[in-house]
Amino acid sequence: MLSRLCFAKNHILTFSIMIEPVENDRFFLGITMAGAISAGCYTGGVMDYLFELLDIWEKAKKGEHELFADFKDLIPPHQIVIEAVGGASAGGMTTTMASIYALEGKINPVTVPGQVAERKGNIFYDNWVLMDDFQPGVEGNTFSKLWSTDDLKEGKLQSLLNSSFVDRIADGVFPKTQADIAVQTANLPGYISKDLQMILSHTLLRGMPMEVDFQTPIARKGRKSITPNHTTYEHYIVSHYHLNQGKAPNRDQYLFLNPYEKTSAQTLKLATIATGAFPVGLMYREFDDLNFSDNYLKTIYKRIISGKFGMADPDPENDMKFRLFPKQFSSVTVDGGAINNEPYREVMSLLSDHHGISKSDSYPDYGVIMIDPFPDQGQFKAAYERATDLVDVIPEILDTLQDQSRVKRREMLEGDPGTFYRSIIFPRKWSTEAGKTKPIKNPIACASVGAFGGFLDIKFRQHDFFLGRDNARNFFRYFFSMPYDKAAGIVHPIHSNWTDAMVEKFKIEKDGKVFLPIVPDLYLLMENDSVRKERRYQYTVPQMPIYNPEQLFSFRKSIEQRFLRIIEILWNRNYITKKEDNSILAKSFMEKYYRKGMLAKLGGWIAKICLKGVYLIAKRPIAKSVTEKIIRVVLTDLESKGLIK
Numbered sequence: 001m002l003s004r005l006c007f008a009k010n011h012i013l014t015f016s017i018m019i020e021p022v023e024n025d026r027f028f029l030g031i032t033m034a035g036a037i038s039a040g041c042y043t044g045g046v047m048d049y050l051f052e053l054l055d056i057w058e059k060a061k062k063g064e065h066e067l068f069a070d071f072k073d074l075i076p077p078h079q080i081v082i083e084a085v086g087g088a089s090a091g092g093m094t095t096t097m098a099s100i101y102a103l104e105g106k107i108n109p110v111t112v113p114g115q116v117a118e119r120k121g122n123i124f125y126d127n128w129v130l131m132d133d134f135q136p137g138v139e140g141n142t143f144s145k146l147w148s149t150d151d152l153k154e155g156k157l158q159s160l161l162n163s164s165f166v167d168r169i170a171d172g173v174f175p176k177t178q179a180d181i182a183v184q185t186a187n188l189p190g191y192i193s194k195d196l197q198m199i200l201s202h203t204l205l206r207g208m209p210m211e212v213d214f215q216t217p218i219a220r221k222g223r224k225s226i227t228p229n230h231t232t233y234e235h236y237i238v239s240h241y242h243l244n245q246g247k248a249p250n251r252d253q254y255l256f257l258n259p260y261e262k263t264s265a266q267t268l269k270l271a272t273i274a275t276g277a278f279p280v281g282l283m284y285r286e287f288d289d290l291n292f293s294d295n296y297l298k299t300i301y302k303r304i305i306s307g308k309f310g311m312a313d314p315d316p317e318n319d320m321k322f323r324l325f326p327k328q329f330s331s332v333t334v335d336g337g338a339i340n341n342e343p344y345r346e347v348m349s350l351l352s353d354h355h356g357i358s359k360s361d362s363y364p365d366y367g368v369i370m371i372d373p374f375p376d377q378g379q380f381k382a383a384y385e386r387a388t389d390l391v392d393v394i395p396e397i398l399d400t401l402q403d404q405s406r407v408k409r410r411e412m413l414e415g416d417p418g419t420f421y422r423s424i425i426f427p428r429k430w431s432t433e434a435g436k437t438k439p440i441k442n443p444i445a446c447a448s449v450g451a452f453g454g455f456l457d458i459k460f461r462q463h464d465f466f467l468g469r470d471n472a473r474n475f476f477r478y479f480f481s482m483p484y485d486k487a488a489g490i491v492h493p494i495h496s497n498w499t500d501a502m503v504e505k506f507k508i509e510k511d512g513k514v515f516l517p518i519v520p521d522l523y524l525l526m527e528n529d530s531v532r533k534e535r536r537y538q539y540t541v542p543q544m545p546i547y548n549p550e551q552l553f554s555f556r557k558s559i560e561q562r563f564l565r566i567i568e569i570l571w572n573r574n575y576i577t578k579k580e581d582n583s584i585l586a587k588s589f590m591e592k593y594y595r596k597g598m599l600a601k602l603g604g605w606i607a608k609i610c611l612k613g614v615y616l617i618a619k620r621p622i623a624k625s626v627t628e629k630i631i632r633v634v635l636t637d638l639e640s641k642g643l644i645k
Contacts, residue, residue: 025496026078026494027080027366027494028081028082028193028355029080029367029368030082030086030348030350030351030366030368030369031082031084031095031370032091032342032368033086033091033092033094033095033371034088034091034374035089035090035341036090036446036451037090037452038452038453039090039444039454039464040091041128041446042444042467043371043468044125044127044129044468045464045465045466045471046371047098047124047371048122048124048465049472050519051098051101053520053521054082057191057522058189058190061075073501074501074505074525075502076502076520078494080191080518081191082102082191082192084198084347085099085196085197085198085347086346087199087200088200088201088275088337088343089275089278089337089341090276092276093173094128095198095199096200097123097124097173099198100123100175102188102196103181103259112540113466116458116462127169129461132145132165142165143456143555144555146161146165147558147561147562148164149162150162151283157566157570158283159282159284160280160566163277166276173272174268174269178260180260181261182246182247184246195245196242196257197243199239199241199347200238200336201236201336201343201346202237202287202336203235203236203333205331206330206331207233208233208237208297208325208326209231209233209324210231211230211231211323212230212232213229213321234301235405236340237297237304238300238303238346239275239292241256241257242255242257243257248264251296254312267290267291270287274287274333277334277335278334278335282335284333287330287331288329289330302315302320306320307349308349309346310349310351311353338402340406342370342372347368351367363492363493368421369480373426373451374451375424421518423475423479425475427444427467427468429467429539440544442544444467446460448643449637449638453637453638457551460545462541470538470540473535476518476519476521477521477524478508480518481516481517482516483514483515484514484516486503505524506524544642545643546645549638553631559631560624561623563622563627564620567622568619
């Protein structure tokens with residue numbers, strides 16, 4: 001079997017030489033969901049459409065879908081199998097939702113907007129669009145709850161915004177009734193692997209020591225305490241889950257993907273919340289040895305170092321030494337997107353380690369789709385701006401540290417798209433003016449206010465959910481495809497059993513070449529060519545949502561009150577931890593040159609009283625000023641994106 005395959009960035013492929021059909025016409029799929037903050041609703045919409053496509057296709061192949069009963073001879077026979085999913089931040093939370101949705105087995109797509117506040121019985125819509133609005137027994141919408149001071153009653157500041165809504169949403173995501181994971185796994189549809197693996201990324205604030213041995217042979221014969229070790233600290237970690245045919249895996253190698261058993265569900269829920277713990281803005285979380293055992297951590301760091309996430313033991317020779325590895329490790333953790341916002345390489349590794357790297361003389365039988373509401377694009381034309389002073393340099397330093405922590409070195413080395421299929425779904429919306437179709441500059445509403453815009457209004461989230469569905473429709477119909485030329489022998493194995501009639505119904509023609517979809521959209525069977533072309537530029541929610549600024553001003557007292565309480569907590573906080581001071585010489589010199597007399601002590605007391613008076617007078621104006629600046633920034637950004645009138 002010979003062929004040559006080249007992938008271009010726009011998903012167009014070229015072939016040469018003949019290839020013979022093979023019996024195994026399965027395509028294995030990995031899905032990565034990037035961090036998105038409030039725009040997780042877009043990712044949820046994409047996943048909702050994908051589940052819908054796969055589910056109706058699965059039923060149609062079995063003759064169990066009435067809508068396609070008259071098209072039984074046109075149903076493509078090949079099989080898609082989702083083997084791996086992964087994500088960071090909001091994408092990580094959606095990843096967990098997708099896994100639970102599959103295990104629950106009740107596929108219920110949301111195809112029309114309907115009443116925005118109506119619960120749909122759909123895990124993506126009910127938790128990403130409704131979010132914490134309309135919660136029984138809890139007053140207010142999601143935005144109002146962000147400013148509640150309930151979480152500050154004990155005098156501790158754990159996040160800038162009240163993060164209780166995150167826990168309530170997580171409670172809604174997880175199954176309310178117990179079930180047998182073995183039974184749920186056995187009942188999974190064919191498009192979900194019974195060995196499904198899931199990866200969520202996290203950022204540990206307490207780094208894991210990674211030692212490099214610099215000892216010479218003679219030094220190893222001497223005292224170990226004399227030779228220093230060269231140690232850096234790894235702050236990136238993943239929680240790696242395995243469905244494992246519904247049987248608990250080796251806990252030293254994997255976490256159990258079981259949302260039904262109490263202990264496994266608690267760890268899974270914590271990891272799901274923790275991957276979305278946006279630094280400062282949302283509450284940090286904590287992992288301990290009850291979540292990640294010492295042996296599990298060692299295995300995970302071997303996978304991170306080697307890049308082999310698809311291997312149970314990536315270091316069989318035990319070459320990686322962890323001499324400084326702390327026992328019963330615990331750490332505060334924040335948003336996984338702080339270090340790795342798009343863990344697509346980890347997901348790809350799960351597939352490539354299982355199936356091997358595709359050679360240039362064969363067709364890829366697996367690939368990864370990344371869903372990214374905010375895809376990174378290089379600023380090639382950005383002009384250099386010289387810093388004027390340290391104030392300009394400090395934010396540049398912070399940006400540099402973040403960019404450096406996210407750099408994709410290994411991914412660049414594996415950048416040849418001919419070795420596997422890699423593609424991306426991202427927000428795209430077109431408008432037609434004067435007969436010309438052009439892309440809208442800001443197609444996704446939740447991108448506003450630094451991606452926190454979705455918290456403002458449920459209409460933003462509803463729009464983006466359906467934009468995700470619409471973009472997924474176009475992606476799977478046109479872009480997620482393979483070239484097809486039967487006469488020239490260019491036929492991917494998944495298309496080898498397609499009839500000419502199937503080809504005619506699903507084909508995409510581009511520049512005189514024919515492409516066939518990897519995941520067929522059966523709704524195409526009921527659309528003629530003109531309808532297909534029209535639908536490509538049609539949107540379920542056609543108009544961008546418009547925010548009423550009066551809503552924002554109605555919350556200004558709540559915002560002021562939260563910042564006032566934060567100021568009070570910060571003022572009363574004890575910033576100095578007293579430790580025993582045994583520095584006799586240092587004390588003597590300090591007393592000699594800084595000994596305080598009565599006047600100095602009196603001045604200190606007066607200064608403290610004055611400072612306390614200034615604090616009491618200024619705290620409310622400061623809270624009001626901060627609130628005013630926040631409202632101004634929000635409205636300015638919404639105006640720049642055309643979301644207010």
